[in-house]
Amino acid sequence: MTSSDAPPRVIRLLPARFTRDPKAAKGGENRAAVLLLLSTVVAILWANSPWAESYWSLLDTHVGITFGAHHFELTVKHLINDGLMTFFFFIVGLEVTREFAIGELTDRGRAAVPVVAAIAGLAIPAAIFLVLNPTGENAQAWGVVISTDTAFLVGALAIIKPKFPARVRIFLLTLAVVDDVGALGVIALFYSESIQVLPLVISAALIGAMALVRFMPVARGPAYAILGFALWVALFLAGIHPTLAGVALALLIPVFTPERRQVERTVELIRAFRQSPNSEYARAATRGLRESISINERLQTDVGPYVSFVVLPLFALVNAGVRLDADSVQAALRSPLTWGVVAGLVVGKFVGITGATWLMRRTGMGQLAPGLGLRRIAGGAALSGIGFTISLFIVDIAISEPMRQDQARIGVLIASVLAFALGWAVFRLTDRFNPPDPVGLKLLRPIDADRDHIRGNPDAPLTLVEYGDYECPFCSRATGAIDEVRAHLGDRLVYVWRHFPLERAHPRAFDAARASEAAALQGKFFEMGRELFAHQDDLEWSDMYRYAVAIGCDIDQFDQDVRVHSSRVLHRVQDDAQDAELMDLNSTPTFFVNGKRHKGPWDAASLIRALEAGR
Known part of the structure; x- marks a missing residue:
């Protein structure tokens, strides 16, 4: 450390806008959650209004591009679900990859718990659904209950605002990524009419190419973008849900803490620019600043706001519109299909995730981060019963009859409302009667002049x-x-x-x-x-x-x-x-x-x- 007798210096404090404000970041997350909820309400009201026909027409509107003799098109709904939502899965994958590499989940004992809990959260809901719908055409819809909707899960957590939510959020994001990968795998294996071998082989080659991009000396960003888009197209042509491309790309982008030599080199460039301002030094300093931070963190900062304030609200708008006329609701309330969906999502997710977490801790095979007890996991497990994206996607491909499709969709809607209410109740009761300890927020041992x-x-x-x-x-x-x-x-x-x-x-x-x-x-x-x-x-x-x-x-x-x-x-x-x-x-x-x-x-x-x- 430097000498204590350095001459005094007058320090000019920077304006607050030049410092990172955690409260502002949290406020942005809350605003994004409110926008997501508003989009959901608008979709439900629109789909059940006198103008409902315009809603369904919008979802079925085809958007495409033509290049010579080649033509490619998607409906608005599929463009958002299969295209734009890839960016959401990409951002979630980046955040979890960072936590596994240099963050909270570098301890493999902690990382094992959400992974195993996610697997249980896939299997137990499907089993409960099949108990209520063991045979017939309804049994084919077991995949509707396996997946947690990551977007609504994060939004619900921001709306409920439990005390000290950071570790709960990381646990749930990790769980949700494993859940999403597992659910997409189920779609590929059980709900894909035919897997095209050639595009699948091309997809594997593209993933291999993306793994090598980190060794390129320049232009890594454009390379990731081009290969990521090519992977999305290849998976789409292969008959596999293309949003898996976002997860695959995120897992292959390197994560690192800033390296001292790179930071020092950039400081020298900035000092040179200060002494002699010119475009060459400016470009070099800008490049040095950018490259001293991993592309993982840069992409989270650059792409994250667009996902929160554009992609997710659009997703809610096109997916949350469920018909709620009297005939549909009455038929749904009498249908084992509806209650199988509700029980699978609400009971299955809660029991599977909470039970697996308890078992991992009990056997010593995994551990939770300090301040993250089983009661907190129970609240997150309850919220995991919120299902929209993949649940509604599987409804369309697993059930052919429109009436039963509506029954399944109403089941997803009821389950999501109940899961949110149950999660809210668990967190509120926990925060009131057994609040979590604020781990690491206060100095544990007071300053001792005789020891420190x-x-x-x-x-x-x-x-x-x-x-x-x-x-x-x-x-x-x-x-x-x-x-x-x-x-x-x-x-x-x-x-x-x-x-x-x-x-x-x-x-x-x-x-x-x-x-x-x-x-x-x-x-x-x-x-x-x-x-x-x-x-x-x-x-x-x-x-x-x-x-x-x-x-x-x-x-x-x-x-x-x-x-x-x-x-x-x-x-x-x-x-x-x-x-x-x-x-x-x-x-x-x-x-x-x-x-x-x-x-x-x-x-x-x-x-x-x-x-x-x-x-």
Whole structure:
């Protein structure tokens, strides 16, 4: 870490619009959910109004393109369901891929639970449906109850607003992707009249080509777009639901955390542009900024809003229109087909997902993230009974008689309303009588001047605690921001460093933390930290002994503390790391501002604003 006697600097705080606001992001999600619900209501009212004929005519309107002698066309309904919804499955796939690669689900024990729960959520509903409809033509419609509607599931969760929904949402998105892939597989195997072999082979070749795009030096974005569209066409011609192309493409796009060398190179380009503004430096800096962030994250940011505010409302508009005249409703209420759909979606999803989660935890084969108990899973399992997209799609291909089609559609509608009500009740009762713990939102262990590594006034009214890793490039860069914050706030601030070595990504970080604790026994903790950050690529023990000499440590004593009395330094590192694990931290640096976890950027201006706002 840098020296504490740096000259004071006056910091000009950035306007709030230049910082990432979690409340604004949440507000956008809520607005998207409201728009989705409004589109659903409009579709139902339109389909049962005096102008209903215009609704059905719109859905059956053909849209196509002609190129020479070739002609390709789809109805408006299929264009949205099979075309635009591919982007939705693509975004969901990107988010879950990121969580598996560098996020919450890197722990395979946690990832196993939603995967197994999704499989149970496919099988149990089908079994319940077949109990009520064991034979005859109705039995062919068992696929109607297997799939959760991901779009409405996410929207319902945003409308209900349970406390601390982030982990529930990640669990349900993971479950929904597995559910979608399984349901699309069922359509391909059981509800496709004929699979065309040649387009299927071409689809496999295209998937192989997409897996190789990451090795291209340039133009990866256009390559993914072209191959993704070609895969969609190939799957469509093969007789397989083409939205599977969105999931396949998302799973093949690489995910990575920003690399230090790329970030440093971009900083140098920006500095060069500042000194000599010209188009060459501008293009290079723009390209560097873009390439320092993985294409997965860039696509989520660029495409996500269009999916939320355009694709999903259009999808609801063309799918939620169900005829609800008196004759149709009365026939549906007497039909085992209707109640088979209701029982399969509402009871089957709830029992299958909740039961599988309980079994995985009970047997020790999987685990849930901290703060994500079985009661929270039960609420999400109830909402998983909302079925629209694939349920209504299978109604059209599994049932030929229009009257029975209406009965099945009414069953899907009733099930979705009941599932939403049940999910709302579970979350509300849970939040009221057994609220979840706010894991990681507050500092678990208070600052202790006798134990913690402190810079500044121990009695200061403002506190900044960092959980960091000496091999993390962003912890290294954050030290400059921290020095600016300390210079700006002076004696009003106390800064604390705590260890959180991420050994999976940074194999030398734990040893570096031990070395810093050995130096701390000689009063050289922050001096050793400065050396470790300055030489992050050279953290072998021979290097760290050299750094200890450079900062004036008694090398014999340092060696004794590291090797002979290792428990004295080991426990300090382990205690901090265990605190971080109990708070379920998963990245460095993580800051706690005045005892509360800081969300958003950690540049000096953002940290100062957060410290003074939360005073």
